Amino acid sequence: MELTIKYFGMLAEVTKCGEEKLDCTAKTIEELLDFLFVKYPDLKGKEFKVAQGQEFVSLEAPLAETELVLLPPFSGG
Numbered sequence: 325m326e327l328t329i330k331y332f333g334m335l336a337e338v339t340k341c342g343e344e345k346l347d348c349t350a351k352t353i354e355e356l357l358d359f360l361f362v363k364y365p366d367l368k369g370k371e372f373k374v375a376q377g378q379e380f381v382s383l384e385a386p387l388a389e390t391e392l393v394l395l396p397p398f399s400g401g
Contacts, residue, residue, distance in 0.1 A: 325349070326390065327356070333396040338366045354383040356392070372396050 330343045350356040353374050361368040373380050375393040 325387065327387070328391045329360070330391070330393045332394065335367065335370065335372055335394050335396055338370065339364050350387055352383070352387060353381055353385045353392075356387060357383070370396070 325348060327346050327348055328343065329346060331339050331341065336342045346359075348356060348359055350359055353376070357374070372394050375381065375395060376385065376387070376389045376391075
């Protein structure tokens with residue numbers, strides 16, 4: 325499945341891109357993250373959430389969308 329992954333904040337710095345297209349056979353969010361951790365070892369250990377279909381999803385969630393967003397923690401004021 326071809327996926328579009330969008331990275332924000334420090335995650336874009338780690339991956340050195342804001343968005344990329346990947347061909348991946350992952351079936352769950354966890355499998356996708358395992359794939360990304362191999363591609364970007366510095367991503368492992370970073371705190372972030374994954375959004376799919378404009379909703380945050382758990383690691384066990386199936387890949388149901390072709391666009392995912394990785395978001396670091398927000399700080400605000």
